[in-house]
Amino acid sequence: MPASEFAPERAPELAPADPTRRTALAALGLGAAAATTAGLTGVAGAAVAAGASTAGAPGFAVLSPAEAGWNAATQRYELPALPYAHDALEPAIDAETMRIHHGKHHAGYIRGMQRALDKLEAIRAGEGDAALVKHWSRELSFHSAGHFNHALFWRVMAPAGQGGGGRPAGPIASMIDRDFGSFDAFRVHFIAASAAVEGSGWGWLVLDPVADRLMIIQGEKQQNLMTTGAVPLLGLDVWEHAYYLRYQNRRREYVENFFDVINWAQVDSMLGRMRPTD
Ligand code: MN3
Numbered sequence: 001m002p003a004s005e006f007a008p009e010r011a012p013e014l015a016p017a018d019p020t021r022r023t024a025l026a027a028l029g030l031g032a033a034a035a036t037t038a039g040l041t042g043v044a045g046a047a048v049a050a051g052a053s054t055a056g057a058p059g060f061a062v063l064s065p066a067e068a069g070w071n072a073a074t075q076r077y078e079l080p081a082l083p084y085a086h087d088a089l090e091p092a093i094d095a096e097t098m099r100i101h102h103g104k105h106h107a108g109y110i111r112g113m114q115r116a117l118d119k120l121e122a123i124r125a126g127e128g129d130a131a132l133v134k135h136w137s138r139e140l141s142f143h144s145a146g147h148f149n150h151a152l153f154w155r156v157m158a159p160a161g162q163g164g165g166g167r168p169a170g171p172i173a174s175m176i177d178r179d180f181g182s183f184d185a186f187r188v189h190f191i192a193a194s195a196a197v198e199g200s201g202w203g204w205l206v207l208d209p210v211a212d213r214l215m216i217i218q219g220e221k222q223q224n225l226m227t228t229g230a231v232p233l234l235g236l237d238v239w240e241h242a243y244y245l246r247y248q249n250r251r252r253e254y255v256e257n258f259f260d261v262i263n264w265a266q267v268d269s270m271l272g273r274m275r276p277t278d
Contacts, residue, residue: 062231062270068151069110076114079107080151088159092257094246105241106150109222112143145223149202149235156234156270158263168264172233172271179214187259189216194236195252201225203255205234205267207274231274234267 065072069080082102087095116139122128123136158164167183168176180186186205193216194203202219209231219225219235236258243254 062233062273063148063151063155067155068148077110077147079103079110080154082154084157084159089157089164089261092160092254092260093157093243097241097243097245100245101237101242102150102154106147109143109146109150112139113147116140116143142222145226149219149222149232149237152232153235153237155266156263157258157261158266160260163263163265164261165259166264168268170268170272171275172264172268175214175271180216186216190234190236191252191255191259193218194238194255194258197238200239203236203238204230204232206230206232207271209274212275233270233274234262 067080069078071078079102082098085095086098086102089098116136119128119136120133120140123130123133167173173183176183176186180189190203190205197203197218198220200221201224202222204217204219204226206215206217206227207213207230208215208227209229214233215227215230217225217227217230236255238251238255243251247254
């Protein structure tokens with residue numbers, strides 16, 4: 001496809017963009033396609049608040065811009081700081097794993113996401129290789145989902161006994177009881193689903209906002225299998241880089257110990273952002 005098709009004559013009219021729109025599109029990373037593919041990119045699409053003006057808008061407010069590392073001044077994503085020390089989740093998750101996972105892996109997803117955004121922008125401007133749109137689009141999908149997945153992951157954990165572990169309270173507890181039968185039944189199901197992800201991926205507790213119902217699903221890689229429209233509320237990274245230093249091949253043990261550090265108040269808060277009438 002010739003580059004000119006990526007630089008339609010009317011494009012300059014959109015450039016000055018109202019900042020809200022620009023922020024929303026940038027936050028979603030996928031421009032106009034984002035609205036229909038938010039669920040597919042997953043967490044990438046659904047997890048980020050698309051600018052302050054849309055607070056409370058269904059589907060786009062699980063993470064605040066600050067939680068997602070969005071710098072409105074530079075219009076770029078940055079690595080959000082961990083809300084606790086590297087060793088704060090011991091013994092469930094060791095400090096060295098946290099240091100590498102956050103400082104290297106998560107940072108790498110953000111670099112990959114920004115690189116893809118920059119490359120696609122260049123192609124739209126006629127400066128890049130238009131034949132690589134598919135490549136950079138795949139890169140964007142993978143890395144942006146990787147970024148948002150991790151931004152959410154850090155937030156849904158807290159040190160054991162200091163916000164982490166125990167049982168949920170509030171609306172999230174009521175919904176878990178309603179949709180899974182009991183917290184214990186939910187726990188067994190979530191552990192089984194997370195432990196059984198094929199290869200690298202995630203265990204997810206998501207809200208189906210249409211049925212207003214919770215579901216447990218699996219994600220492969222960063223975004224494959226993400227259900228359309230699903231709003232992520234609780235995610236567990238089961239890539240080997242998330243647990244191998246401490247657990248080696250014992251993924252199930254890691255998944256079980258994750259329950260010692262789940263920050264249920266945060267999960268309940270995110271549910272509330274998506275169901276503001278509660
Ligand atoms: Mn990871």
